[in-house]
Amino acid sequence: MTGNIFLVGLMGAGKTTVGKLIARHLNRPFIDSDHEIERRTGVNIPLIFELEGEAGFRTREATVIEDLTGHSNIVLATGGGAVLSQQNRDNLRRNGTVIYLRAKVEDLWQRTRHDKNRPLLQTAEPQAKLKELFAQRDPLYCEIADIIVDSGAQSVHALVHQIEEQLKQLNTGASKTD
Numbered sequence: 001m002t003g004n005i006f007l008v009g010l011m012g013a014g015k016t017t018v019g020k021l022i023a024r025h026l027n028r029p030f031i032d033s034d035h036e037i038e039r040r041t042g043v044n045i046p047l048i049f050e051l052e053g054e055a056g057f058r059t060r061e062a063t064v065i066e067d068l069t070g071h072s073n074i075v076l077a078t079g080g081g082a083v084l085s086q087q088n089r090d091n092l093r094r095n096g097t098v099i100y101l102r103a104k105v106e107d108l109w110q111r112t113r114h115d116k117n118r119p120l121l122q123t124a125e126p127q128a129k130l131k132e133l134f135a136q137r138d139p140l141y142c143e144i145a146d147i148i149v150d151s152g153a154q155s156v157h158a159l160v161h162q163i164e165e166q167l168k169q170l171n172t173g174a175s176k177t178d
Contacts, residue, residue, distance in 0.1 A: 004069065004096025005167070007077045008141050010133060012111035013101040014151045014159065015077035021160045023075035032077045036064050054081075062087055069095040080133070083140040093144045097170060099163060100145035102138070105130050107152060146170060 005022060007015040016032050023030035037060050038044055048057045062085050068076055069091040076096075082088045092098050103111075109127045142148065147166045151159055 004071065004073065005075045006069070006092045006096045006098045007075070007101060008083055008092070008098060008145065009080065009101035009151070010103065010108055010130070010137060011080040012108040013080075013103045014111075014156065015101055017156055018101060018151070018160055018163065019075045019077040021156060022163060025160065025164065026075070028073050028075050029071075030075045030077070031068055031071075033061065033064050033068060033082065034077075034079045036068065037061060037079075040064065058085060061085075066091055080137065083137055083144065089140065089144050097146045097167065098144045100141040100148045101151040101159075102141070102148055103151045105134050108134075 005019075005026075005028075007019045009015055019032070020030050022028075034045055037048070037057075041048060041060065045057065048060065052060075058081065061079055061082055065078065065082055065085075065088045068074070078088075078092070082092075105127070108130050112126075112130070147163065147170065149159065149163055149166070154162070
């Protein structure tokens with residue numbers, strides 16, 4: 001199996017957890033774009049949001065996504081909002097296989113409700129914000145996804161197995177590679 005694998009989905013969908021396991025199984029480097037932004041800036045994402053706002057963060061994110069999608073044979077977990085940029089969607093679609101980890105808003109809420117490192121959820125109605133984000137972003141995730149997997153009740157290992165099987169099917173058919 002060749003080519004990059006890019007994971008997209010809302011916060012809490014499991015992109016980092018699933019991505020690390022897929023990378024280990026395929027013996028590839030794993031990169032989380034949010035962690036890479038933090039590494040490059042030396043500060044955490046909530047501080048970037050505080051100092052530069054969401055627009056400043058999105059500019060930094062686009063630079064990192066453009067760089068990382070130029071790598072070869074990596075597994076990349078993107079930030080939930082990376083798909084808001086047409087440039088990011090184009091880079092992801094053009095440079096690898098995109099996997100959308102789709103989850104129900106209720107599941108996302110259960111997974112993120114105690115996490116203070118989610119700047120967009122630091123509102124009076126965080127669950128309503130998740131619903132709004134899902135409505136806005138789900139069509140964008142679907143637009144670029146080669147594979148859509150519901151990350152619901154199954155275990156992480158079962159989810160990874162399901163993704164690996166779908167990747168094999170893509171690679172035996174007319175898949176996009178490097």
